[in-house]
Amino acid sequence: MCNPLIPIAAIVGLFLVGGCQGAAPVKADGPAAEAAKPAEPMLTEDAAQALTKAEADVKAAKAQKSLWTTADDALRKAQDAAAKGNGTAVLKFSKIASDQARLGLEQKNYPSTK
Numbered sequence: 001m002c003n004p005l006i007p008i009a010a011i012v013g014l015f016l017v018g019g020c021q022g023a024a025p026v027k028a029d030g031p032a033a034e035a036a037k038p039a040e041p042m043l044t045e046d047a048a049q050a051l052t053k054a055e056a057d058v059k060a061a062k063a064q065k066s067l068w069t070t071a072d073d074a075l076r077k078a079q080d081a082a083a084k085g086n087g088t089a090v091l092k093f094s095k096i097a098s099d100q101a102r103l104g105l106e107q108k109n110y111p112s113t114k
Contacts, residue, residue, distance in 0.1 A: 041085020
């Protein structure tokens with residue numbers, strides 16, 4: 001008395017094990033490998049300039065000890081967006097970072113409340 005599921009299980013097991021053999025990844029060399037690599041994200045000139053300005057503005061505010069955390073957070077988001085090649089987000093967050101850094105510097109000129 002042979003269970004009819006045993007031969008079926010054996011065949012399924014052979015297919016599962018057999019499919020794993022020889023499936024080692026193949027590493028491409030030469031020009032084909034260069035073409036297969038994802039391209040570096042490119043930013044528009046406006047986005048790159050906005051990011052550079054935001055970095056300078058945040059650095060200036062930090063040097064005067066008037067950097068707001070919102071400016072620092074926005075700059076970090078702009079840099080992350082630049083790494084992903086998202087120019088629209090770079091422009092948005094760079095503007096926020098520059099504006100917040102400028103406001104932090106302006107706040108130093110406010111009269112004391114003492």
